[in-house]
Amino acid sequence: MKDSSFLAIENLDKRFGSLHVLKKIALEVAEGEILALLGPSGSGKTTALRLLAGFETPDSGSIRVGGEEVSRLPAARRGFGMVFQHYALFPHLTVGQNVAFGLETRNWKEAEIQQRVAAMLALVDLADFEGRRLGEISGGQQQRVALARALAPEPRLLLLDEPLSNLDPTLRERTRRQLRQAIERIGITTILVTHEQEEAFHLGDRVAVLHGGELQQVGRPEELYEHPRTRFVASFVGRSSVVSGHLESVDGSLGRVAIAGTDCIWEGHLVEGGRPGDEVEVRVRPESLVFAAEPAPGVISAEVVERRYGGAMTLYFLQTPKCEETPGPMKLEVMARGNAARAGEVVGVRLGETGPLPTIFPIEPGATI
Amino acid sequence: MSFRGRVTRPRLAAAGLALGLGWLVGYPLLITATEAFGGGAPWTLDHFKAFAERGDEWTALGRSLWISAASVVLSALVGVPLGFFFERTEFPGRRLLGGLVALPVALPPLVGVIAFLFLYGESGFISRAVAAVLGLTGPPWRLAGAGAILLVHTYSMYVYFYLFTRAALARLDGSVLEAAANLGASPMRILFRVTLPLLRPALAGAALLTFMTSLASFSAPYIFGGNFRVMTTQIVASKLNGDLEMARVETVMLAGLALLALWGLRLLDPGDDLAATVRGVAPSRRQLTRPLAKWGAAVAGWSLSLFLLLPHFTLVLVSLVPAGTWTTEALPPVLFGGNYSTLFSRPESLKPLLNSAWMATVATLGALFLGFLAARSSLRVKGRLGRLLESLVSLPWAIPGTVFAVALATTFSIHKPQAGRFLLIGTPWILPLAYLLRNLPLTGRAAFSGLRQLDPSLEEASASLGAGPWRTMWKILLPMVRPALAAGAALAFITALGDFVTSIVLYTLDTRPISIEILASLRLQDTGLAAAYGVLLMTLSASAFVLWGRQGERV
Numbered sequence: 001m002k003d004s005s006f007l008a009i010e011n012l013d014k015r016f017g018s019l020h021v022l023k024k025i026a027l028e029v030a031e032g033e034i035l036a037l038l039g040p041s042g043s044g045k046t047t048a049l050r051l052l053a054g055f056e057t058p059d060s061g062s063i064r065v066g067g068e069e070v071s072r073l074p075a076a077r078r079g080f081g082m083v084f085q086h087y088a089l090f091p092h093l094t095v096g097q098n099v100a101f102g103l104e105t106r107n108w109k110e111a112e113i114q115q116r117v118a119a120m121l122a123l124v125d126l127a128d129f130e131g132r133r134l135g136e137i138s139g140g141q142q143q144r145v146a147l148a149r150a151l152a153p154e155p156r157l158l159l160l161d162e163p164l165s166n167l168d169p170t171l172r173e174r175t176r177r178q179l180r181q182a183i184e185r186i187g188i189t190t191i192l193v194t195h196e197q198e199e200a201f202h203l204g205d206r207v208a209v210l211h212g213g214e215l216q217q218v219g220r221p222e223e224l225y226e227h228p229r230t231r232f233v234a235s236f237v238g239r240s241s242v243v244s245g246h247l248e249s250v251d252g253s254l255g256r257v258a259i260a261g262t263d264c265i266w267e268g269h270l271v272e273g274g275r276p277g278d279e280v281e282v283r284v285r286p287e288s289l290v291f292a293a294e295p296a297p298g299v300i301s302a303e304v305v306e307r308r309y310g311g312a313m314t315l316y317f318l319q320t321p322k323c324e325e326t327p328g329p330m331k332l333e334v335m336a337r338g339n340a341a342r343a344g345e346v347v348g349v350r351l352g353e354t355g356p357l358p359t360i361f362p363i364e365p366g367a368t369i
Numbered sequence: 370m371s372f373r374g375r376v377t378r379p380r381l382a383a384a385g386l387a388l389g390l391g392w393l394v395g396y397p398l399l400i401t402a403t404e405a406f407g408g409g410a411p412w413t414l415d416h417f418k419a420f421a422e423r424g425d426e427w428t429a430l431g432r433s434l435w436i437s438a439a440s441v442v443l444s445a446l447v448g449v450p451l452g453f454f455f456e457r458t459e460f461p462g463r464r465l466l467g468g469l470v471a472l473p474v475a476l477p478p479l480v481g482v483i484a485f486l487f488l489y490g491e492s493g494f495i496s497r498a499v500a501a502v503l504g505l506t507g508p509p510w511r512l513a514g515a516g517a518i519l520l521v522h523t524y525s526m527y528v529y530f531y532l533f534t535r536a537a538l539a540r541l542d543g544s545v546l547e548a549a550a551n552l553g554a555s556p557m558r559i560l561f562r563v564t565l566p567l568l569r570p571a572l573a574g575a576a577l578l579t580f581m582t583s584l585a586s587f588s589a590p591y592i593f594g595g596n597f598r599v600m601t602t603q604i605v606a607s608k609l610n611g612d613l614e615m616a617r618v619e620t621v622m623l624a625g626l627a628l629l630a631l632w633g634l635r636l637l638d639p640g641d642d643l644a645a646t647v648r649g650v651a652p653s654r655r656q657l658t659r660p661l662a663k664w665g666a667a668v669a670g671w672s673l674s675l676f677l678l679l680p681h682f683t684l685v686l687v688s689l690v691p692a693g694t695w696t697t698e699a700l701p702p703v704l705f706g707g708n709y710s711t712l713f714s715r716p717e718s719l720k721p722l723l724n725s726a727w728m729a730t731v732a733t734l735g736a737l738f739l740g741f742l743a744a745r746s747s748l749r750v751k752g753r754l755g756r757l758l759e760s761l762v763s764l765p766w767a768i769p770g771t772v773f774a775v776a777l778a779t780t781f782s783i784h785k786p787q788a789g790r791f792l793l794i795g796t797p798w799i800l801p802l803a804y805l806l807r808n809l810p811l812t813g814r815a816a817f818s819g820l821r822q823l824d825p826s827l828e829e830a831s832a833s834l835g836a837g838p839w840r841t842m843w844k845i846l847l848p849m850v851r852p853a854l855a856a857g858a859a860l861a862f863i864t865a866l867g868d869f870v871t872s873i874v875l876y877t878l879d880t881r882p883i884s885i886e887i888l889a890s891l892r893l894q895d896t897g898l899a900a901a902y903g904v905l906l907m908t909l910s911a912s913a914f915v916l917w918g919r920q921g922e923r924v
Contacts, residue, residue, distance in 0.1 A: 055829050075832035088830035092848045101844070102834030153835060 003066065006031035006189050007157060012061035012071075014047055021047045023213040024061070029206075034183060034190040035218075036204030038197060040236065044213040046161065049193045053159055054078050065156055076105075081150030081188075082159040086166060087142050089134050095121070095145050096130035102153035120148040123182055140171045147182060158183065160192040164199060176202055197237055209233050226356040227269055228283075234359055239315075240283040241332045244363065247278045255360050257282050261320065261330060262300050266351050268358035279363040286315060286335035288355030292348035299348040302332060304341045314338045318349060383746040383754050390743060390761040392789055393806055397776035398624065398768065400790070404779055405617040416618045426603065430622060433584055433600040436515065437630070440522040440583040441576050447523055448530025448575070451673075455531075456538040459654040460666035467535070469674040472681070474528040475910045477867025478588040479884045480903040481525050483891065484680030486512065486592065487687045487900065489520070494683060494700075517593035522583055524680070529575040529582075537571030538564075543652035577634040584627055585769030587870040600626070601771040605873060608775065620775040624768055631767045681907065688900035708901035718898070721886035722905070728797075728882065729865035732804030733812070737858050739805070740812030741850075744820050745842070762813030765806050774874035777803050797880050803871040808861035815857025819850030859913040867906050 007029040014022040022044045029035045037045040050056045052063060054075030063071040070078050081102075089098050096117050103113045121127055124144035126137075134142060143163060150158060163179065164172045180203055183190050194200050200207045201221040209216040209224065209232070217229045228234035245257040248265060255270040257280055268282055292299040302318035313335050320330040334349055341347050351358070407413035420426050455467040473481065489495050491508040499509045512520075545567070549559045565572075587601040594602055600623040607616040657663040689704040712718050740762060747758035765773060781793035781802075793799040823846070831841040847854075869884035876885050883902050890899035 053829070053833055055832070074837075075829065076835050076837050078833075079835070080833060082830065082833040084826045084830055086824060086826065088824060088826035090827060090830075090845055090849075101831070101836070105835040105840060149830075149834070159833075 003031040004028070006033075006066055007191070008062075008064040009052075010062045010064075012048065012051060012063065013059050014044075014051060014056065015059055021213050022051070022058075025210075025215050027208060027215065027218065029189060029191065031189055032187045034180075034192060034203055034205045036192045036194055036200035036207045037210060038194060038200040038204075038207050038237075039210035040195055042212075043210040045193045045195075045210045048210070049159055049161055049191065052157070052191060053080060053082050078157075079153075079155055080157040080159055081153065081155035083143075083146045083150050083161065083163045085162040087146040089142055089146055089149070091134050094130065095126065095132045095134070095137065098134075098145055099130075099149045099152050102149065106153055116152055117148075120152045121145075123151070123185065124148045125178065139167055140175050143167065143175055144178065147179065151182075151186060151188070155188070158188045158190040160190060162194055163192070165194075165196075179203065209236065211236070225285075228359055229271060231283075231361055234283045234361075239286050239333055240359075241286070241289070243282050243284070243330055243332070245280060245282055247274050247276050247280055247360070249276055250274060254357075255280070257358075257360055259300075264298050264300060264351070266358055268360045270360050272362055274360065274362055280360050281363050282358045282360055284332075284351070284358040285356050286333040288352055288358065289332060289334045289349050290352035291334065291336055291340050292350045295348055296350075299350045300330070300332070301346060301348055302330070304343050304345050304347060307341070307343050309338055311338075314340070316341055318347070379746065379749050380754065383750045383758060386743060386746050387754060387757050387761060390739070390758065393802075394761050394764050394809070396789060397773070397780040400780045401617055401772075401776040402621050402624075405614070405621045416614045419615065420618045420622065425598065426619065426622075429598045429600050429603040429619075430626065432515070432597065433623070433626065436518060436522070436586075436590075436599060437580045437583040439519055440526055441579045443519060443523040444527040444579050445530050445572070445576065448527035448532075449534050449572070451527070452531045452534025452538065454666075455670075456535045457652070457654055458666060459656050460663055460670060462667055462670060466670040466674045470677060471528050471532060473525050473677060474532075475863070475907070476525065476680070477863065477869075477884075477906050477910060478525065478586070479592075479869040479887060480684065480867060480906050481680060482521055482588045482592045483887065483899060483903055484684045485517075485521050485524070487896070488680055488683045494686075513593050513595050514597045518586075518589045518597070518599075521589040521593070522586060524677075526579045526582060529578045530572070533571040533575040533578075534568060537568045538652075541567060541652060546652050573634070577631070580630055580634060581627065581767065584623075584630060585771070585870070587771055587873075591869075591873075601769060601870070604771045604775060608778075608874060613779075616775055617779060620772045624772045627767055627769055627772070684900050684903045684907065687896055688904045690897045690900075692895050692897055708897040711898060712901050712905070718886070721881050721883050721902075724880055725866050725882040725884075728801045728804060728880070729862050732801045732808060732865045733858050733862045735801070735805040736808045736812040736861050737854060740809055740814075740857065741816040741854065743813055744816035745846070747817070748820050759813075759817065762817075763810050765808075766810035766814075770807055770868075770870035771874065773807060774803060774871040777806075777871075778874055794875070795877055797877075799875050800872060800880050800882065803875055804865035804868060807868070807871060808864055811861045811864065812854070812857040815853045815860075816850060819853025820846070822853075823849055863910040863913045866909055 005028040007027070009025055009027040012022055012025040014020075025044075025048060027035070037048055039045045047056065051058050051071070054070070054073060054077075058071055061071065062069055065078075065080075090101065093101065099117045099120050100113050103116055108116070117130060118127070121130060124147055126141060126144055126148065129137060129141065129145070134145075137145070143166070147163075160179075164176055167175055176199065183203075192200070192203055194203075204221065206218060206220055207224055208218040211230075211232045217224060217233045219227075224233060224237050228237060234240055243259055245259040245266070248256045248258050250256075250270065250273075253270055254267060255274060257266050257268060258264070259266055259282065266282060266284070268284075274280060295301065300320060302320045304316050305319050306317040308315040308317070314337065316334045316336060318332040318334060320332075322329045332349060405416055407416070451470060455463060455470065476484070485493075487493050489510075490512045493512070496508045496510065496512075499505075500507070503509065541564070546559055546563060549563045554562065585601065586599075587605070590597070590599045590602045591605070598606065600619060604616050604619045604623065607613075607619055657666055686701065686704075688708055689706065690701040691703055691705055691707055694703045695701040712722065743758045743762045747755040747762075749755075768776075777799065778794055780790055781799060783790055784792040793802065827845055827849070828841055831845045836844065867884060868882065869888075872882050872884055873888075876882060881889075883906055887899045887902045890896070890902065
């Protein structure tokens with residue numbers, strides 16, 4: 001049976017001088033699971049990974065792997081594999097020698113090393129590359145050598161630091177698929193650090209969002225997207241429009257909001273509860289809004305100020321006329337087909353039936369939308 | 370193992386290393402300075418007063434300064450245009466000639482000086498040829514005094530300006546020059562308003578190197594100076610005359626002057642302010658398409674290279690002349706290889722070769738070990754302790770060799786273990802120690818730059834693959850910094866092999882190195898043997914450079 005808390009991080013805390021980069025992080029990762037740490041620059045995700053790898057020592061907290069406390073163990077004795085952002089391949093060694101490095105360190109027998117190197121290179125589709133020098137292979141191939149090197153010594157945990165950030169978009173897509181397949185084939189528990197949502201969603205079974213050193217939310221990609229628990233997650237993960245209103249009624253975790261300056265009543269998830277009459281902010285995804293054919297109750301009239309064509313779907317930026325009930329014009333983003341509206345056109349918009357429900361946050365005192 | 374323990378161990382090791390380096394590098398200078406003030410028994414300014422009252426001391430100090438300043442100007446006037454010519458113009462043979470033009474830097478100072486003597490001296494080839502052409506009965510000029518010193522300095526030091534200019538031009542962002550042209554600037558305006566200002570850091574670096582080398586120069590002033598004394602020759606003269614107090618005061622004054630010059634010249638260096646934020650592509654070379662210009666440039670390049678290689682050829686020719694066979698003829702009447710067989714067959718001639726070889730080897734290995742250890746330690750602990758280690762490694766570079774030699778002679782001439790002083794003068798170990806300390810900046814700077822260029826994640830990658838600190842050092846760091854270390858070691862080895870300035874102060878009969886034997890052969894009028902030693906040094910130096918180049922290509 002798989003251990004549901006194979007990796008257990010408790011109250012992990014780290015400061016660099018006066019900078020508090022990681023604040024009491026707690027996480028559990030199941031055996032064989034891929035967890036993506038997602039966050040903007042300076043969120044603490046790289047520090048978290050370096051603490052896991054053993055390149056930094058935590059000020060407090062613990063890291064347990066398979067029940068063993070490792071936070072004070074030197075990196076060399078943790079038995080984790082790591083793929084670095086710039087790969088950190090040893091330029092004076094061949095592809096095969098790079099992959100064999102960790103095995104020689106562990107005193108594997110020569111025959112076993114050869115066998116393992118060949119198997120690992122085959123795993124990453126580089127079977128004939130053993131004798132090549134690093135200068136002779138492409139960036140994508142180097143990335144796969146780095147993966148083979150990290151996996152060769154049969155690590156307990158695989159750490160990936162922005163593993164695809166050095167690749168061009170086309171190669172990134174292909175390598176991401178290969179990376180996911182290789183990890184799944186081995187079934188190794190993996191922690192991935194990235195600042196790209198697409199990468200986190202594609203590779204991670206679950207995603208942990210970090211901001212300002214704090215863990216904002218951990219969950220499956222669809223949970224994060226459809227049920228963000230904090231304002232930061234709602235704004236960092238995917239696009240959304242923010243409108244204000246007040247709660248009409250509350251039904252468990254659902255609330256109905258009267259949108260300011262309109263006759264619309266929108267239903268959405270209440271993130272932090274609330275009582276009827278409370279002022280709230282509502283975040284709605286672009287695909288949850290649809291164009292309405294003609295004016296009707298619940299339809300907001302707005303002008304298309306920008307149209308960002310994206311192939312199958314186009315993102316429309318709309319703006320309502322200024323009214324007394326809102327401090328400024330309402331700005332909405334709508335995802336629709338490419339020819340749904342033209343820039344400068346005045347259109348009707350309403351909440352659709354198929355997209356994710358909006359998310360309702362209490363308005364912070366003094367905040368304006 | 371606790372977190373605290375892991376942090377303090379490298380710091381403790383670094384502190385121990387700093388103490389050791391402080392004792393080796395800083396302590397002798399401190400001892401010399403205190404002894405110049407009477408060494409506390411009692412403290413006195415008498416020696417400094419005596420210095421101040423002697424006009425010849427001030428003259429020597431002034432000469433050291435103006436000779437150094439003039440060397441900078443003359444070297445820049447030769448080196449900078451040459452750098453532009455070889456970096457910005459494409460012509461047949463450019464790559465080969467570009468390398469040959471840098472050759473004077475591979476000539477050990479004393480060897481360069483005697484090559485000039487054989488070439489432009491009163492009985493040198495050029496002097497004889499000019500006298501013959503003009504029908505003169507005596508030599509057309511005397512190779513002596515300030516002019517001779519400046520000639521040798523310019524010949525050996527323009528290479529700094531040449532190499533620095535070429536490197537800076539190769540790094541220049543071509544689009545900056547194109548932007549200037551696009552804004553309507555003429556080629557001359559681009560040169561003076563854009564290119565040269567952008568080269569300022571490189572030129573300041575070359576000026577600093579030239580000034581410091583010139584201030585520390587000993588061979589040229591010693592051989593050509595005669596009564597024209599500069600501070601380095603003044604110090605050695607005082608020491609040889611047994612006036613140790615005065616030698617120490619002169620040493621302190623020269624060290625002070627060197628540090629002051631270093632500080633002053635550093636102020637001129639704009640540092641990284643001029644570094645482009647976005648690195649572009651170097652401007653393309655001017656292709657000479659008209660045959661006349663193309664071949665004219667090639668002929669000029671070849672002629673220049675031949676002219677610069679004349680001292681090397683001369684040395685080889687003179688080394689083939691049997692003693693006493695060349696008197697008034699324009700060219701030597703007899704050539705033979707006897708000087709070389711004498712070199713290797715006569716035990717007393719072979720001894721200096723063996724001495725120099727083992728002392729340079731030991732010193733280079735020691736400097737390599739200490740330099741690498743200091744660099745690794747400094748970069749690991751960082752902070753003040755890290756900076757202290759880096760300063761200690763670099764300090765001998767700022768101090769003229771004569772100063773260092775006198776400081777070592779002062780410190781290690783008595784046995785006082787409780788004061789950290791041991792009797793090394795007169796033993797075979799003082800010269801290797803002196804060579805080691807003098808060359809520590811070469812190996813140390815090489816190790817610093819090699820380690821700094823490494824991606825820190827390589828070390829982390831090695832650790833994540835289970836390698837401990839020693840395995841990481843042996844399998845990853847050392848192989849990767851090997852080209853840098855090889856470069857530093859090659860320079861350190863040839864510098865130690867050809868050293869004259871510290872050797873003349875510290876050698877004994879048993880440890881006399883090649884340079885001292887060259888001088889002795891010259892005094893005995895055995896120019897062929899002196900030249901043979903010179904050729905040998907030159908060949909070994911060139912081999913060290915080739916080895917350096919090959920090591921650099923491997924990774």
